[in-house]
Amino acid sequence: MAQVLEFKLPDLGEGLTEAEIVRWLVEVGDVVAIDQPVVEVETAKAMVEVPCPYGGVVTARFGEEGTELPVGAPLLTVAVGAPEGPETSGPVTPGPSGARNGSAPSGPSSPSSSSGSSATESSGGSGNVLVGYGTGAPAARRRRIRPDRLDRTPTRSGALTVEAAVPEAPVSGAPGVPVPAASSTAVPVSVAPVSDGPVPVVSPLVRRLARQHDIELRRLTGSGPDGLILRADVDRAIRQAEEAEAAKTRTARAAAAPTGASPAAASPAASAAPAAERIPLRGVRGAVADKLSRSRTEIPDATCWVDADATELMAVRAAMNAATGPSAGPKVSVLALLARICTAALARFPELNSTVDTEAREIVRLPGVHLGFAAQTERGLVVPVVRDAHTRNAESIGAEIARLTELARTGKLSPAQLTGGTFTLNNYGVFGVDGSTPIINHPEAAMLGVGRIMPKPWVHQGELAVRQVVQLSLTFDHRVCDGGTAGGFLRYVADCVEQPAVLLRTL
Structure with a gap:
């Protein structure tokens, strides 16, 4: 016997409580397979596809594209189960009691649930509803029920009922089977x-x-x-409420205008100034705002900076990329070299690879370096994380940075790839600026900022010369270390930039 099961927005992890519908991947009447992605949602962490744990016919969708839903809210309903007899030649209409063909159902159906084990087992669902980490089966191609096999008469709830394809599926109003209202159109307040x-x-x-x-x-x-x-x-x-307040203000201004004034003279006074644009802080932008505000509130940060002559570093990079032969490898970016320098500096100054447990009043020094790097995308600023950067060389770090950057541009980073960083590298030089005072990526303890590398007059070996100069700035949590440690870290980074042989000597 067929069942109409409700699939709810699953717990997306990482403390996320809501998600915005970006794009529906199925329509009402589509046949979906177990673990097939049915909707693309955007959270505060990333944009991910949600797989449905049930296989069957989609009978209703809840929410338009752009709607924000809380975790646990219905996403869609699926009619699950094969018909018990031959296909009927036409739609079957419900009888007075709400059952099809006027016959009462054999027993009450259990309430549908996206996470209940009994519903999952009876429907053959997989239970793989966590997003961003993959599912157990490849997505099947969607196919649509033929129009002559689908009764598109909406029920009282607004959901479409599948008749000939699943003749035993209950409809809205049937005892024991609550089908939520589908909000496929905007609903006025x-x-x-x-x-x-x-x-x-x-x-x-x-x-x-x-x-x-x-x-x-x-x-x-x-x-x-x-x-x-x-x-x-x-x-x-x-x-x-805002429109009502604006209308009240316009009415008050019109009443206060002089009675003898002409409409042309009264219109400037009566017309309100252009309304300010309001942009909701949600999704990635909202998450960034919350994290930056928390960082400024909780962390007593300080910043130190230094100018460095990067001429030798640029020459070494050019020589690396000019090498040929089987062992040449892919091109190495400046960001990859700076990342490798950071991991070497953190090995010498582990105080900056730590976090502060405010409740326990303890500094927690972390055993490994998970290096985050700031990436600007169309959806806002994101910080992908290179896992175990302390175990990688410059070539490996560069390849991982390139891979994560491409995922960031397409909005396909998973929550796991955006969390867990221990130190962040911020290359704001790509925006054509020399310096900045970065805000620490909470709950980390430090961030290194890198400005643009550009020709500047510089005293080199006692003579004035044109050199490739870069400004480096370090913002650090003053609770984990003092200025001497922060200055030693930054000076070591600058020495490696100016003399790459310093890094080679410590490898």
Whole structure:
């Protein structure tokens, strides 16, 4: 007997509580296989594809592209199970009691769940619903039910019912099978009478947003399943309140205008100034804002910097890349050389490869270097992490940086590739600037900033010459070390830039 199972937005890990729908990969009526990606969502960490643990026919989708959903909210429903008899020649209509062909169902169906073991076992689902880490089976090609086999009459809930393909699937209104309302279109905000019952809100972010804007949640009717109040409902209420306030202001200004003034003279005073653009801090931008604010709030940072003559480093890189033969290898970037210098410097000054446990009031020195590097993308600033950078040479680090940079540009970095860094390298020289005071990537203890490398007059061997000069700046957590340690780290980095033989001597 077929079942209509509800697949909810799974726990994405890394403390994430919500995700925004970027692109649906299936339509209502599509046949999906177990572990087939059905939707692409964007979290505060990355853009990932969510695989569905059930195989069957998609009967409803919840949320448009651009909608933000909390973890645990319904994503879609899938009719699971093969028909028990031959295909019917036409659609089967529900009888008065809500069962098809006027016959009552043989027994109540169990409530659908995306994580319950019984539902997963009975439907043949895999349970592989964590995103960003791969699933157990390759995605199958999607196929669509023929129009003559799909009754596209919407039920009371707005979901489409699959009739001939799955004749035993319950419809909305059938006993024991609640099918949530599909929000495939924008739902206007409606105001409900104030009640003393519980407010249907599950997301703490929605509650906080409502408090910040003095929105009474009890007066809202949610557009989510079972009246759940979503962030989109609160956003619409905020916009309506702002529009009402703007209209009230315009009315007050018009009333205050002189009675004898002509419309042309009164229009400048009556017309309000252009409204300021409001851009929601969410997704990657919101995560960056939260982390930078926390860094400035918790970490007592200090910055030191030095100018270095990078002429010899650039010459060594040119010689590396000019080498030919079987052992030549791929090209080595300046960023890869600087990353290798950082790992050598952290081995000499391990205080900067640490974090602070504020609750225990302890400095935690970390055993390995997971080197983050700042990458600017269309979706904002992200910091991919090169794992175990202290075990890699410049060529290996360069290859990993190139791979992660490409994933960052296409928005395919997983949460695991964006977390766990212990030290960050920030090459802001690519933006054509010389210096900066970087904000530490919390909860790390330091960040090295690198400006542009450009020809400048420089005293070399007692004579004025034109050399390739770069400014290096180190922002560090003053709790983990004093200025002497930070200065020693930065001086060692500068010495390796000016004389690459210093690095070779310590390898």
